[in-house]
Amino acid sequence: MALLEVEGLTIGIGRFTPVQEIGFSLDRGAVLGLVGESGSGKSLTAMALMGLLPLIRGEVRAGSIVFDGVELANRPAELHRRLRGRRIALVTQNPMTSLDPIRTVGTQIDEVSRLHGGLDGRAAKARSLDLMEAMRIPRAAVVHGQYPHQLSGGMKQRIVIAMALAGDPDLLVADEPTTALDVTVQAQIVRLMVDLVKARGLALVLITHDMGVVAQACDRVVVLYAGRIAEAGPVESIFAAPHHPYTRALIGCIPVEGQARGTLIGIPGQVPGLTDYPAHCRFAPRCPAASARCRAEAPAPATIGASRVACFHPLGRGA
Amino acid sequence: MLGYFVRRLIMLLPVFLAMSAIVFLIVHLVPGDPIDHMLQIGASAERRQELAAKFGLDRPLVVQYALWLKAALTGDLGEAIILKQPVVDLILANLPYSLALGLSALLFSTVVGVSVGAAAAYFAGSWFDRVVMAGILMGSMLPSFWLGLLMILIFAVELGLFPVSGARSWDALVLPVLTVGIGGVALIARVTRAAFVEVAQQDFVTLLHAKGLTRRRIFFRHLVRHALMPVVTILGLKVGWILGGAVTVEYVFARPGLGSLLITSLGQRDYPVVQGCLLMLGMGVMLGTLVGDLAQAAMDPRVRDRMS
Numbered sequence: 202m203a204l205l206e207v208e209g210l211t212i213g214i215g216r217f218t219p220v221q222e223i224g225f226s227l228d229r230g231a232v233l234g235l236v237g238e239s240g241s242g243k244s245l246t247a248m249a250l251m252g253l254l255p256l257i258r259g260e261v262r263a264g265s266i267v268f269d270g271v272e273l274a275n276r277p278a279e280l281h282r283r284l285r286g287r288r289i290a291l292v293t294q295n296p297m298t299s300l301d302p303i304r305t306v307g308t309q310i311d312e313v314s315r316l317h318g319g320l321d322g323r324a325a326k327a328r329s330l331d332l333m334e335a336m337r338i339p340r341a342a343v344v345h346g347q348y349p350h351q352l353s354g355g356m357k358q359r360i361v362i363a364m365a366l367a368g369d370p371d372l373l374v375a376d377e378p379t380t381a382l383d384v385t386v387q388a389q390i391v392r393l394m395v396d397l398v399k400a401r402g403l404a405l406v407l408i409t410h411d412m413g414v415v416a417q418a419c420d421r422v423v424v425l426y427a428g429r430i431a432e433a434g435p436v437e438s439i440f441a442a443p444h445h446p447y448t449r450a451l452i453g454c455i456p457v458e459g460q461a462r463g464t465l466i467g468i469p470g471q472v473p474g475l476t477d478y479p480a481h482c483r484f485a486p487r488c489p490a491a492s493a494r495c496r497a498e499a500p501a502p503a504t505i506g507a508s509r510v511a512c513f514h515p516l517g518r519g520a
Numbered sequence: 521m522l523g524y525f526v527r528r529l530i531m532l533l534p535v536f537l538a539m540s541a542i543v544f545l546i547v548h549l550v551p552g553d554p555i556d557h558m559l560q561i562g563a564s565a566e567r568r569q570e571l572a573a574k575f576g577l578d579r580p581l582v583v584q585y586a587l588w589l590k591a592a593l594t595g596d597l598g599e600a601i602i603l604k605q606p607v608v609d610l611i612l613a614n615l616p617y618s619l620a621l622g623l624s625a626l627l628f629s630t631v632v633g634v635s636v637g638a639a640a641a642y643f644a645g646s647w648f649d650r651v652v653m654a655g656i657l658m659g660s661m662l663p664s665f666w667l668g669l670l671m672i673l674i675f676a677v678e679l680g681l682f683p684v685s686g687a688r689s690w691d692a693l694v695l696p697v698l699t700v701g702i703g704g705v706a707l708i709a710r711v712t713r714a715a716f717v718e719v720a721q722q723d724f725v726t727l728l729h730a731k732g733l734t735r736r737r738i739f740f741r742h743l744v745r746h747a748l749m750p751v752v753t754i755l756g757l758k759v760g761w762i763l764g765g766a767v768t769v770e771y772v773f774a775r776p777g778l779g780s781l782l783i784t785s786l787g788q789r790d791y792p793v794v795q796g797c798l799l800m801l802g803m804g805v806m807l808g809t810l811v812g813d814l815a816q817a818a819m820d821p822r823v824r825d826r827m828s
């Protein structure tokens with residue numbers, strides 16, 4: 202059985218339903234990519250996996266999140282909290298703001314192993330230094346006593362990842378861990394994370410809007426569009442033969458250096474806002490292949506080869 | 521940190537000069553002068569001249585200011601014209617009463633204000649929060665002299681719980697402290713609540729939750745340190761406001777203190793005393809700001825780094 206099984210996940214915030222019926226599964230030692238443009242529901246999915254939706258007044262409206270055989274969706278908050286940090290850890294997007302500015306980065310890492318590993322101050326610090334070195338942080342002993350504003354973005358993100366690893370989790374959820382960083386640093390961090398997955402048998406949900414990162418790091422990929430799955434499958438087959446027009450467009454415009462995040466040069470138009478999700482296929486307004494049917498009903502995901510595709514006119518089938 | 525402290529002190533020098541000049545000028549721009557109070561009705565112009573010369577009031581303002589400041593820097597604030605005592609003695613005799621009132625009020629506002637604000641923030645959005653915040657809004661609108669009179673009426677006259685006035689025993693301090701402090705409680709509770717709510721929305725708090733910390737621990741161990749920073753800033757800025765409140769409240773409760781001394785001397789145009797009192801109050805404000813800034817630097821490494 203997979204470590205993480207998500208099925209029919211539907212997330213609501215107030216009267217909106219920004220994420221609808223998302224599903225995927227993930228094994229230990231594997232990397233799952235969650236891609237999509239800005240607003241497609243990636244971060245909300247991450248928050249749901251972490252059990253942190255209540256922080257933004259969101260909730261799981263339907264579906265299930267089964268982690269290591271235990272259902273987490275709509276169970277007591279305390280159940281999820283006990284897993285956080287210890288078995289499921291989070292890396293957030295913006296290292297500039299994800300550390301407490303008035304505590305040294307070292308104490309922020311120590312805190313996790315003190316809390317979950319029951320280590321005393323000295324042992325926790327030794328462990329943090331090990332983790333920092335594993336994250337290739339030079340002069341770890343010095344950095345341990347520094348404050349976030351004294352470090353570069355890349356260093357801070359390494360700290361955040363070390364912090365996530367400190368509880369020795371089984372599942373790591375990384376929400377655009379490299380988006381805020383320089384391109385050169387981006388590749389290093391992604392490589393580090395993939396190495397960690399392989400070395401420690403971690404499972405990684407890697408959220409990104411960059412198909413280049415997916416190609417570099419992931420085993421499987423779920424492509425989201427406006428809160429729904431457009432296409433999901435193994436990375437090789439999706440890159441070799443994308444079936445959804447949106448996937449193909451994403452692959453066709455792997456962002457190059459300097460391009461604003463979340464923009465897709467190759468696809469005219471933009472993701473519809475929450476308030477005006479069409480009842481039919483959500484991609485239809487931007488789709489070159491859209492037909493009358495696409496503007497009348499929403500396609501259900503169907504299996505094509507190794508992938509699941511939600512499209513009436515999938516590519517590569519001669520349709 | 522020491523370098524920062526010294527730099528802050530040096531920065532206060534021009535502030536001190538400006539403050540002392542304003543204190544001096546304000547006093548001399550108020551219509552009327554102390555000679556009027558000393559002269560008997562029908563006294564001659566020569567007698568007036570004589571008195572003015574005796575107290576140096578006939579010299580140019582600039583000269584008077586320079587002489588006053590020079591003496592003040594050596595700890596001599598002159599001789600009270602009406603009360604006929606060294607001003608320093610008058611101030612020293614009254615200062616302990618004002619300090620007792622001011623510091624107690626400050627402590628009371630801070631402890632109660634922070635607790636109330638934190639409780640409201642912890643239960644933000646609940647009926648408890650709403651009731652507390654409504655009460656605080658009302659508390660912040662009441663003028664302190666009116667509140668003082670009301671409390672005298674209820675607790676001292678009607679219920680006889682506390683003395684009506686004076687400063688003979690500790691319980692005489694209760695009503696004045698409440699009177700000065702309630703406005704402070706309201707202000708600090710509001711600032712505290714807003715600070716908690718604001719910091720709770722920052723990104724790093726999401727990660728604290730993601731670490732598996734309980735909400736209570738995040739609130740009381742982590743958020744609290746951030747929420748106290750604006751409170752400290754406000755306290756530093758509002759020391760003057762609290763001292764000012766103490767001034768009128770002392771008068772209402774007929775307590776000795778710098779405020780009572782100031783108001784009495786103001787009525788008699790006893791310039792040296794008024795100047796001395798205002799100078800003390802001004803220095804109190806400066807000290808408050810300095811302490812506030814230092815506390816800020818102690819709490820926030822970013823401030824420390826920016827300053828050194």
Ligand SMILES: Nc1ncnc2c1ncn2[C@@H]1O[C@H](COP(=O)(O)OP(=O)(O)OP(=O)(O)O)[C@@H](O)[C@H]1O
Nearest residue numbers: 214219238239240241242243244245246257463475
């Ligand atoms: N707290 C919130 N309240 C209301 N709507 C929200 C909230 N958070 C997210 N949304 C909405 O839900 C949708 C999905 O948001 P989400 O943050 O998951 O997108 P994303 O895929 O992570 O985008 P990005 O690439 O910009 O991070 C968006 O339309 C967003 O406006």
Ligand SMILES: [Mg+2]
Nearest residue numbers: 243244245376
């Ligand atoms: Mg996001």
